[in-house]
Amino acid sequence: MDPLLKIINLSKRFGRLSVLEQVNFEVFPGEVVGLAGRSGAGKSVLAMLLAGLHAPNGGIVYFEGKRLHWPLQARRFGIAVIHQEPVLAENLDIISNVFLGQEIGWPKIGRLLKIPSQSRMDVEADRLLSELGIYFPSLYEKVSNLSAEQRQLVAIAQTMTQPAKLIFVDEPTVLLSYPYQQRLLSLIQRWQREGVSVIFGSKNLEHLFAVTDRIITLRKGQTVANHRTDETSREEIVAELVGGAGSHQITPAIWALDNYYQARQQAENLRNQQALLERSLVERDTLNQQLVDRLAEQVEALDQANLALQAAQRRLLTEREQERKHLARELHDQVIQDLLSVNYQLEEIESSSDESPTLVDELEDVRTSIRQMVQDLRRICGNLRPPTIDSLGLGAALQSFTQDWSERNHVTVSLDLDSKLGRLPEAIELSIFRIVQEGLSNIRKHAHASAVEIRLKHTSPRTLLISVTDNGRGLKDNFDLSALAAEEHYGLLGISERVALLGGRLRLQNQPGGGLLLQVEIPHPRVGVAVDSINL
Amino acid sequence: MSVENPTTAPESALLAGQAAQSPSEYLQGYLKRVTSGDLGSLPIILGLIIIAIVFQSQNQNFLTARNFVNLIVQMAGITTIAYGVVFVLLIGEIDLSIGYVSAVAAVTMTLLLREPGGWPWYAALGLALITVAIIGIVQGLIITSFQLPSFVVTLAGLLAWNGVVLIMIGGAGTVIIQDNVIIGIANYFLPPLWGWIVAAVFVGGYILFRIRQVIARRSQGLPTTPMLIVTVQSIGLAILAGIAVYVCNLDRGVPFVGIILLVFLVFFSFLATKTPFGRYVYAVGGNKEAARRAGISVQKIQVIVFMISSTMAGMGGIILASRLRSVDTAAGGGNLLLNAIAAAVIGGTSLFGGSGRVSSAILGALIIMSVENGMGLLGLSSGVKFVITGLVLLLAVLVDAISRRSRSQSGLA
Numbered sequence: 001m002d003p004l005l006k007i008i009n010l011s012k013r014f015g016r017l018s019v020l021e022q023v024n025f026e027v028f029p030g031e032v033v034g035l036a037g038r039s040g041a042g043k044s045v046l047a048m049l050l051a052g053l054h055a056p057n058g059g060i061v062y063f064e065g066k067r068l069h070w071p072l073q074a075r076r077f078g079i080a081v082i083h084q085e086p087v088l089a090e091n092l093d094i095i096s097n098v099f100l101g102q103e104i105g106w107p108k109i110g111r112l113l114k115i116p117s118q119s120r121m122d123v124e125a126d127r128l129l130s131e132l133g134i135y136f137p138s139l140y141e142k143v144s145n146l147s148a149e150q151r152q153l154v155a156i157a158q159t160m161t162q163p164a165k166l167i168f169v170d171e172p173t174v175l176l177s178y179p180y181q182q183r184l185l186s187l188i189q190r191w192q193r194e195g196v197s198v199i200f201g202s203k204n205l206e207h208l209f210a211v212t213d214r215i216i217t218l219r220k221g222q223t224v225a226n227h228r229t230d231e232t233s234r235e236e237i238v239a240e241l242v243g244g245a246g247s248h249q250i251t252p253a254i255w256a257l258d259n260y261y262q263a264r265q266q267a268e269n270l271r272n273q274q275a276l277l278e279r280s281l282v283e284r285d286t287l288n289q290q291l292v293d294r295l296a297e298q299v300e301a302l303d304q305a306n307l308a309l310q311a312a313q314r315r316l317l318t319e320r321e322q323e324r325k326h327l328a329r330e331l332h333d334q335v336i337q338d339l340l341s342v343n344y345q346l347e348e349i350e351s352s353s354d355e356s357p358t359l360v361d362e363l364e365d366v367r368t369s370i371r372q373m374v375q376d377l378r379r380i381c382g383n384l385r386p387p388t389i390d391s392l393g394l395g396a397a398l399q400s401f402t403q404d405w406s407e408r409n410h411v412t413v414s415l416d417l418d419s420k421l422g423r424l425p426e427a428i429e430l431s432i433f434r435i436v437q438e439g440l441s442n443i444r445k446h447a448h449a450s451a452v453e454i455r456l457k458h459t460s461p462r463t464l465l466i467s468v469t470d471n472g473r474g475l476k477d478n479f480d481l482s483a484l485a486a487e488e489h490y491g492l493l494g495i496s497e498r499v500a501l502l503g504g505r506l507r508l509q510n511q512p513g514g515g516l517l518l519q520v521e522i523p524h525p526r527v528g529v530a531v532d533s534i535n536l
Numbered sequence: 537m538s539v540e541n542p543t544t545a546p547e548s549a550l551l552a553g554q555a556a557q558s559p560s561e562y563l564q565g566y567l568k569r570v571t572s573g574d575l576g577s578l579p580i581i582l583g584l585i586i587i588a589i590v591f592q593s594q595n596q597n598f599l600t601a602r603n604f605v606n607l608i609v610q611m612a613g614i615t616t617i618a619y620g621v622v623f624v625l626l627i628g629e630i631d632l633s634i635g636y637v638s639a640v641a642a643v644t645m646t647l648l649l650r651e652p653g654g655w656p657w658y659a660a661l662g663l664a665l666i667t668v669a670i671i672g673i674v675q676g677l678i679i680t681s682f683q684l685p686s687f688v689v690t691l692a693g694l695l696a697w698n699g700v701v702l703i704m705i706g707g708a709g710t711v712i713i714q715d716n717v718i719i720g721i722a723n724y725f726l727p728p729l730w731g732w733i734v735a736a737v738f739v740g741g742y743i744l745f746r747i748r749q750v751i752a753r754r755s756q757g758l759p760t761t762p763m764l765i766v767t768v769q770s771i772g773l774a775i776l777a778g779i780a781v782y783v784c785n786l787d788r789g790v791p792f793v794g795i796i797l798l799v800f801l802v803f804f805s806f807l808a809t810k811t812p813f814g815r816y817v818y819a820v821g822g823n824k825e826a827a828r829r830a831g832i833s834v835q836k837i838q839v840i841v842f843m844i845s846s847t848m849a850g851m852g853g854i855i856l857a858s859r860l861r862s863v864d865t866a867a868g869g870g871n872l873l874l875n876a877i878a879a880a881v882i883g884g885t886s887l888f889g890g891s892g893r894v895s896s897a898i899l900g901a902l903i904i905m906s907v908e909n910g911m912g913l914l915g916l917s918s919g920v921k922f923v924i925t926g927l928v929l930l931l932a933v934l935v936d937a938i939s940r941r942s943r944s945q946s947g948l949a
Contacts, residue, residue, distance in 0.1 A: 053828060075831040087829055091822035091890035092815070100819055101830035103812045116812060119756045140759075158830065 002065060004029045004197050005166055010059030011221075012045055019045045020221040023059070027166065027197050032188060034212035034229065035201035036237055041218040043201035044084050047170035050074060050199075051081035064165070075101070078165035082172050086155035090144035094136060095125045097143050097154055102161040128157050133183055148175045156184070167191055168199045173207065178268035185211050204261055205234050217241060314427075314501050321385075321430055328385035336377050343370045379404065386433055394429040395421050395456075398436060402454060409444050416455040424464075428524050431498045432456070432466060439468040439518050442491045447472025449515060459521065468518040474510040495520070559764040579935045580883065580899045583928075584906065591910035598910055601786035608784075609722055611898075611905035612793040613638075613856035617876035618883075618897035619804050620848030623841045625880055626808070627821045628889025629686040631845045633675065633693030634876060638853025639701045639868025641668045645854055646711045646863045647704060649718065657717040665850050671697070672846025676839035686842075694873070702865055710864040713857060721796070722859035725789035732785075734795055735777040738802075743770045793855060797898060800848075804894040817841060821889030852876070871922070878925070879904050882932035903928065 003026035012020040020042045027033050037043050048054045050061075052072030061068040063077055074081065088097045104124060105116035125139055134153045143151060152175040159167060169188065173181045188198050188211045202208050208215055209229060217225040217240040225240045350363045382401065389397035395417050406413040423429075436454060443449050449472030459465045492508070495518070499506040504522035511517055570578060591598040617634055624631045645664035648655045655663075675693055679686045705711060713719055726734065746766045753760045784790040808814035816837045819827040828834050856872075857863045881887060882903050883896025907928055911921045 051829065052831075073831060073833075081829075083829070087823060087826045089819040089822040089826045089830075089890075092818055096815055096819075097826075100815065100827070101812075101832045103815065105812070114812060115810060116815070119753045119758050122753075122758050123756055 001028055003027060003062075004031075004064060005199075006062040008060045008062075010046075010049070010056050010061060012042075012049060012054065012056050018221060020049075020056070022222050023218070024223050025216050025226060027199060029165075029197055030192060030195045031214065032192050032198045032200060032212045034208040034215040035199055035218060036203075036205065036208055036215055036241060037201070037218035038203065038241055040220075041241075042221040043218060044170055045221075046218075047081050047083060047168050047201065050079055050166075050168050051083070075162060075164075078163065079168065080159035080162070080164035080166070081168040082156055082159055082170060084171045084174060086148075086151045086172075086175075088143045088151055088154060091142065093142055094139045094146075094154055095121055098125050098128065098157045099161055100158065102158075124161075125157070128160055129153075132157060132160070132187070134180075149177060149180065152176060153180065156187075164196060166197045166199070168201070170201045171203065173202065173204065178265075178272040181207070181268075204265070205237060206262065206265060208237075209234065310501055313497065317431075317498070317501065318427065324384040328381040331377055331384070332381045336374055336381075339370055339374050339377070343367055343374075346370070383437070389429060389433060390426075393421075393423050394432055397429075397433055398454070398456075401433070401437065402440070405440055405444075411443070411449060412451040413440075414451070414453045416453070416457075418457045418464075420458060421456060424524050428502060428522065431502055432464070432520075432522065435466060435495050435498060435520055436468065438491050438495050443468075443470045443472060445491075447474075447516065449473075462523055462525070464522050464524060466520040466522065469511065469515060471511075471513070471515040474514055474516045475508060479508070559762040562762050562765050577884065577895070577899055579932075579939075580903060583903055583932075587903065587906050587910065591906075591913065595910070595913045597913055601783045603909065603913070604780075604783050605725070605787045605789075605791060607902075607905060607909050608791050608794045608797075609859060610909060611901045612722060612791075612797055613852045613859065614872065614876045614879055614905070615797055615852075615898050615901040616800060616855055617849045617852035617872070618879040618901055619800050619894060620845035620852075621876050621880040622804075622883075622885050622892055622894050622897050623808070623817060624686075624845045625821075625877075625885045625887060626817050626889060626892055627838055627841050628824075629679070629838065629841070630690065630877075630887075631675075631686065631842060631849075632690040632873060633671075633697055634690075634845060634849035634852075635873030636694055636697035636701055636868040637668050637671055637846050638849040638856070638872065639863070640671065640697050640704075640853070641665060641850030642853035642857035642863045642867055643701055643704045643711070644668075645718070646713055646857060649713060649715050650711065651714065654715070657715045660715075661718070661854065664854065665847055668846045668850030668853075669843050672843035673839055675846070676842030679842070680835040680838050698868070701868060705863065705865050705867075710862050712862045718854070718858050719861055720792065720858075722791070722793045722855055723861075724792040725784075726792060726795070728785040728789055731781045731790035734790065735781045738798060739770070739774045739777050742773060746770065793859075796855070800851075801894060801898055808894050813837070813840070818890055821891075823890075849876075871925075875901075875904055875925075878929045882929060884932075884936065886936070900932075903932075 005027040007023055007025055010020055010023040011018070023042070023046065025033070035043050035046070045054070049056050050072075052070065052074040055070035055072075063079065068077070089100060092100070099116075099121050103114070103116040104120050105114040122139065129136065129139070132153065134150075134157065136150065143154060146154065152172050156172065169184070173184060176184060185207060188200060191198055192211075200208065200212060212229045215225075215227050215229055215232060215237060216223055217237060219241060225237075227236070346363055346367050350360055350367075382404070386397035386401060388400055398417070399415060402413040402415050405411075424432075440452065443452055447470050449470035451471050453467075453469045455465075455467045455469075457465050457467075496506050499520050499522065502522050502524075504520055507517070507519040507521075509517045509519070588599060597603055617638060620634065621631065641664040644667050645660045648660035648663060649657065654660075671693070675689055678684060679689045746761075746769070750760045750763060750766055781790055784794075808817065816827060816832045819830065819832060820834055820837050824834055827837070853868060857867065879900035880892070880897050881900065883892075883898070883900030885892025885896045885900075904925060907925060908921060911924060916924075
């Protein structure tokens with residue numbers, strides 16, 4: 001394989017000071033060559049020669065097999081150089097500096113008079129810098145306002161605006177903080193993967209050993225050694241940097257220096273880790289906050305679902321009541337009237353016929369059973385829709401219902417109504433009626449009680465306390481309201497649902513002397529009481 | 537949004553975030569720039585208002601249509617020369633030869649036009665401009681090739697070209713220009729309708745350019761000047777142009793040379809801000825080494841700038857000759873050179889390179905010539921005129937220096 005860059009006996013003098021002499025080395029395509037050397041060894045001068053900033057005094061340089069001549073337009077050949085000290089046009093902004101000399105525009109040829117596309121450069125600069133992981137508050141900032149590190153980053157971005165075949169990285173790490181040093185190292189590795197050759201000049205042996213394929217040692221302007229990185233060691237390089245002769249004297253100092261570099265790097269690493277840790281702490285805090293927020297959101301969503309469910313149930317109950325009302329009216333207005341008229345007809349038949357007394361007796365029986373039916377139907381209607389509740393209110397309805405119930409079940413019922421009960425909204429009255437109804441039906445089914453006491457009292461102008469007390473068996477010890485549904489006991493469950501829908505409280509308690517206390521507290525609007533109290 | 541690479545997301549968002557700049561934010565930004573010392577052309581506009589008030593209160597002929605048209609014709613020569621000076625100052629150099637180089641162009645053209653056997657006007661004008669362009673290239677090459685200070689080389693030019701003018705005119709003393717086209721450059725006035733048409737074309741072009749720019753940037757999600765501001769600026773420009781044309785039409789009409797000034801202004805502004813050449817000029821003026829490292833041929837830029845400077849000086853000389861309808865041995869002398877440089881500096885171009893705008897030439901020239909014009913109306917002696925012009929220049933440089941200092945204190949320099 002032919003070398004990409006071949007340097008033969010390159011030399012450079014400034015006045016009588018010889019900075020480079022007899023520099024010889026080669027760089028192959030896709031190779032990362034480390035350039036080790038102490039300060040003043042000539043690394044930066046070599047970089048400037050290859051950048052075309054200075055002309056050499058002697059020697060031959062081949063690039064891609066062609067001999068290079070100075071003055072050299074290095075970038076035209078695909079040689080990019082990142083200098084130790086960035087030099088930027090202070091009066092221009094970041095984007096203009098990044099693209100200085102490489103403006104994107106139209107037409108492609110004719111460098112001076114093409115019309116640059118500012119917006120395309122803005123977008124491209126943004127892409128390039130974020131690719132490098134560089135953060136600037138504004139890309140329109142003048143370079144003179146940037147820190148040394150930021151300026152070096154701009155200089156690095158500058159070299160990436162044009163594809164290069166060889167990138168000379170001349171110790172830019174001096175100005176970079178630890179994270180960006182690491183980023184630069186990985187950038188060098190990326191360039192290598194892309195087939196770009198890199199010359200990496202550095203005093204820092206850690207960096208050199210981390211990324212290079214070969215290490216060339218420069219001492220006093222001469223190439224003194226050329227090793228494959230994996231075949232050499234730090235000790236060897238240090239010895240070469242110092243020079244063979246005095247090594248036994250100077251080595252300790254150099255070791256100290258090298259240790260200093262290592263210590264400094266570790267310190268920087270630590271500082272970086274600390275910064276990372278702080279950031280991750282902040283992030284964790286925000287994560288927790290996010291979790292809490294999400295939880296709150298979910299709770300809220302659940303609340304809403306609950307509310308919606310309640311609304312649906314309320315609607316269902318209302319509709320059921322409507323349905324019952326309708327059914328009751330149908331039965332009452334239609335079926336009962338019909339039966340009564342049948343009864344009446346039978347009576348007429350009875351009186352007008354001179355038939356056998358047996359027939360009369362039978363007719364009498366039929367009429368009795370019709371009357372019985374009508375009575376039953378009336379009771380059913382009453383259960384479906386207490387007839388009095390709409391006209392006379394809750395108190396009257398409860399009175400008529402409990403009286404009826406007491407007669408049929410042979411259980412004494414004492415009803416104690418608040419004197420200022422008044423009228424409440426229909427939904428509440430109905431609910432209370434149903435609660436009492438359910439309560440009594442429970443007592444009939446399970447309690448085996450002989451007396452029931454029902455009390456409706458205002459505990460405050462806006463709360464009504466309903467208590468149903470019996471002297472029956474009471475609840476089982478392991479009673480669990482939430483398990484009722486599973487056992488298909490819907491009575492108490494229905495009560496508790498209604499109470500919940502009205503925003504009230506339900507209490508079930510076994511009485512000391514046996515029996516059960518069912519206590520319901522229901523809030524209601526003031527209106528009914530107010531009107532009532534005015535009437536009083 | 538990738539989790540692996542959290543650093544990339546904010547940057548793009550950042551650039552896009554700036555796009556949503558509201559008019560109030562834009563105005564706040566402008567106010568911040570002004571209060572931190574980046575005054576732009578504000579001091580010049582204030583200066584012009586003060587000049588107008590002072591002279592009008594002393595002599596009511598100052599703010600008249602006739603004097604306005606006169607002022608445009610008077611300032612045309614040094615403005616044209618100052619356009620070139622701006623570029624030289626931008627790269628941090630100086631060109632002292634422009635005064636007599638302008639005379640070389642004027643004399644060359646006049647001699648070529650001389651009857652009998654005179655050249656057609658375009659050939660004479662073209663050759664005169666080519667001659668001074670070559671002078672600029674030669675001076676630029678000498679300066680850059682031998683790394684000589686431009687001050688010294690162009691000072692030598694000042695002396696040498698003065699001599700050349702004297703030799704060329706010889707014993708004649710004064711040469712009259714008889715070509716009507718050349719005389720028309722500074723003495724032709726557009727008919728009223730054409731004045732309006734030209735103003736409409738300029739304003740329309742400006743508005744189209746601005747709107748196209750805003751739309752193009754917005755489509756890429758890049759920060760733009762708010763549309764409201766663009767509209768206000770466009771309307772402001774239209775009103776100014778309308779007033780100018782209206783006032784000119786009250787007198788002799790819009791001077792043709794005024795159009796030339798505007799065309800040069802647009803052309804050189806474009807060159808300075810919208811081409812790589814312009815960027816390189818600023819880069820070379822800001823930091824020569826940076827330009828060199830960026831692969832810019834600094835020498836080429838410098839030579840081209842000296843060529844522009846000489847060519848524009850020649851153009852200015854021809855306009856001045858056209859106004860006088862003749863050239864004489866005093867051509868290019870007097871305070872022409874210093875007025876041209878002063879115009880650029882008063883307009884806000886830094887003498888140290890890297891900062892300034894082409895429009896500073898026309899604004900500075902407007903200040904200098906209105907002071908001179910006003911003092912002429914008052915009948916002051918030339919000694920008083922020089923003193924006052926000197927004070928104005930000093931004041932301009934002071935304002936610039938003070939604003940620069942407050943800018944560096946507020947960290948925006």
